Amino acid sequence: MIEISKNVKGLIFDLDGTVANTMQNHFLSWREAVLPYGIDFNAELFKSLTGKPRGATILRLNELFGTNMNPIIVGKVKGESFQKMINETKEISIVADVIRKYHTILPMSIGTGSTKNGAKKTLEVIKMSHYFNIVITANDIQNPKPHPETFLTCAELMGIAPKDCVVFEDGILGMQAAEEAGMMVVDVNDYFKMEFTI
Structure with a gap:
């Protein structure tokens, strides 16, 4: 205790x-959302971003990787992917x-x-x-x-x-x-x- x-x-x-x-599910849904942009979303990267809201995370990834991801579009993919797994929490x-x-x-x-x-x-x-x-x-x-x-x-x-x-x-x-x-x-x-x- x-x-x-x-x-x-x-x-x-x-x-x-x-x-x-929920962190394993968040991790997997982030990986799925940013993979089309060539980002290898690994555990180390995830840990460094934990606690940031969705939009802020995407903007930070844009800074780190020089990508131009739309926070609304990518955030929606991430959210939908996470929703599919939420009942297992x-x-x-x-x-x-x-x-x-x-x-x-x-x-x-x-x-x-x-x-x-x-x-x-x-x-x-x-x-x-x-x-x-x-x-x-x-x-x-x-x-x-x-x-x-x-x-x-x-x-x-x-x-x-x-x-x-x-x-x-x-x-x-x-x-x-x-x-x-x-x-x-x-x-x-x-x-x-x-x-x-x-």
Whole structure:
């Protein structure tokens, strides 16, 4: 079980790769979407982009590879590919157990780079929707991770000072965002090993 400091007053969870084991499916759907543009979307590249919203990821890939992918068109392919796999999503038990343990004891929220529809569907599939009244997605903010806006919005809606919140994250950008927000961070990678297979 992941131990929580006694000082913590609010819990904030990233969704993909933290609460829901969606990362292999995201990885495969990104590979499918950018392969026609000659990009070998490998695990290392994926990890460096984890936490960025779809459009921002495509723009970054354009910068890295000199491509001219249309974020709307490529994003649609990625989204449709991911949707086909979404019903196979499982919870990440080590984190889901924390949610179950602290439900009704501490305020909790989700802070994700996913879209509102994507987050809603993922939470439904892993049967965790009822634990979260506050779900902040890419649709709710101006500045994605590593900017702290996602997590600061969660803290504000929970009515908890940022310094009293702990963020559960698997992505580098998300951890940077949490630290920037002045929050405590639990690196989920210390408890759960993500494997990417092609």
